[in-house]
Amino acid sequence: MDTILVVNAGSSSLKFEVFSVAGSLTRLVKGKMEGIGTAPHLSIRNAGGEQLANDDYPSEAIPDLPSAMRLVGQWLGERLEGHLIAVGHRVVHGGPNHAGPARVDESLLRELEWYTPLAPLHQPNNLAPIRVLLERQPDLAQVACFDTAFHRGHDPMTDHYAIPTRYFEEGVRRYGFHGLSYEYVAGRLAEVAPDVGGGRVIVAHLGSGASMCALHEGRSVESTLGFTALDGLPMGTRCGQIDPGVLLYLLEQHGMSARQLQDMLYKESGLKGLSGISNDVRDLLDSQEAGAALALDHFVHRIGLNAGALAAALSGLDAFVFTAGVGENSPVMRERIARKLRWLGVSLDTERNNAGELLISSDDSTVKVFVMPTDEELMIARHTFALITAGGTVSAGAR
Ligand code: ADP
Numbered sequence: 001m002d003t004i005l006v007v008n009a010g011s012s013s014l015k016f017e018v019f020s021v022a023g024s025l026t027r028l029v030k031g032k033m034e035g036i037g038t039a040p041h042l043s044i045r046n047a048g049g050e051q052l053a054n055d056d057y058p059s060e061a062i063p064d065l066p067s068a069m070r071l072v073g074q075w076l077g078e079r080l081e082g083h084l085i086a087v088g089h090r091v092v093h094g095g096p097n098h099a100g101p102a103r104v105d106e107s108l109l110r111e112l113e114w115y116t117p118l119a120p121l122h123q124p125n126n127l128a129p130i131r132v133l134l135e136r137q138p139d140l141a142q143v144a145c146f147d148t149a150f151h152r153g154h155d156p157m158t159d160h161y162a163i164p165t166r167y168f169e170e171g172v173r174r175y176g177f178h179g180l181s182y183e184y185v186a187g188r189l190a191e192v193a194p195d196v197g198g199g200r201v202i203v204a205h206l207g208s209g210a211s212m213c214a215l216h217e218g219r220s221v222e223s224t225l226g227f228t229a230l231d232g233l234p235m236g237t238r239c240g241q242i243d244p245g246v247l248l249y250l251l252e253q254h255g256m257s258a259r260q261l262q263d264m265l266y267k268e269s270g271l272k273g274l275s276g277i278s279n280d281v282r283d284l285l286d287s288q289e290a291g292a293a294l295a296l297d298h299f300v301h302r303i304g305l306n307a308g309a310l311a312a313a314l315s316g317l318d319a320f321v322f323t324a325g326v327g328e329n330s331p332v333m334r335e336r337i338a339r340k341l342r343w344l345g346v347s348l349d350t351e352r353n354n355a356g357e358l359l360i361s362s363d364d365s366t367v368k369v370f371v372m373p374t375d376e377e378l379m380i381a382r383h384t385f386a387l388i389t390a391g392g393t394v395s396a397g398a399r
Helices: 065-079 106-113 123-136 165-170 179-192 244-253 258-267 270-275 281-286 290-314 324-329 331-340 350-355 376-390
Strands: 002-009 014-020 026-034 041-046 051-056 083-091 141-146 200-206 210-216 219-223 319-323 368-371
Touching: 002 123, 002 376, 014 065, 014 376, 026 051, 026 065, 026 376, 041 065, 065 123, 083 123, 083 376, 106 123, 123 141, 141 179, 141 376, 179 200, 179 210, 179 219, 179 319, 179 376, 200 290, 200 324, 210 290, 219 290, 244 258, 270 281, 270 290, 281 290, 281 331, 290 331, 319 324, 319 331, 324 331, 331 350, 331 368
Parallel strands: 002 083, 083 141, 200 319, 319 368
Antiparallel strands: 002 014, 014 026, 026 041, 041 051, 200 210, 210 219
């Protein structure tokens, strides 16, 4: 049995899944090493949800990503049957030129390292396991799957900032992120609702990172994220759209350094900064504090405003899709957001929404509203398999 390993490496966690590729792709195990360097914990489940590992490790045993990779590799090697044919990696930034996944070699890795300043919290961690495997197993096929790739089919006009164009040429442009999630959802929508899947759709990826994407005929034409993963909607700890004048003010009047500004914008802002309580929507929904209400009201307000902008980009709207942690799990938040979209023709069916059905709009809603669990890992496995078997690239918007 041939297998594909999917790796999604963050600052203190290593998420991984293994798929068998006999005929179609089948998920075998899903695991996570958390607390790398502090309180390492490995949990692994099989496809049926049965726990296969649930172990703590001393922090000195797993001080960094390479040691976590070694442990996970060892565990998988000993416990899983099959022949590993490739590893697919989630890489947040592919820059302006990658409109699909790419086979990893030394020169690609160097190119991707160049984008680290554009995604300082994600890119180095995404690339670390690639570097480790390239050194340890140079013959193992590795594929980088980019969160930016799905948006590369945009009309270039939309990806400009209104600053001198030489900066655009240098790479200062709107890239958009969460592309693997949007690509998966676009594919699912085409399967389950081909009537609207080929039309004008907004997908709201509302997790701890949050953004929205305008799809036309299954392809991204606009999104709320831009040059970095800070733009657009307020997120768990990230600020979302902000007047650049605020940053100038903080630099000049508060004497903040670039690093302090970065930490504040990425880690202390969004729902956490607004509420002063938590970055987790569940905590805010449970709280009676004014800060919690402010954060949620603001989040819903900004989603409404941005949905209006994306509907304008599409010249109308046929469907709206909720996905990721908040979108998939919170009927209350879906209801609150849907109320903001009423003017666009959105109306929810309360029972369908509370039950989290696939279609949650009422029969008289002119916009169909869906709840769709996203599956970025499956998307990565598909891309990886397609690339190593066909040897070609998968273009932007491909399913
Ligand atoms: P990530 O971007 O880390 O992949 P997820 O898509 O898993 O994030 O979303 C995580 C977020 O989803 C949590 O921070 C929480 O705010 C939210 N969430 C998860 N379950 C619920 C729920 N039942 N109700 C409200 N929010 C939820």
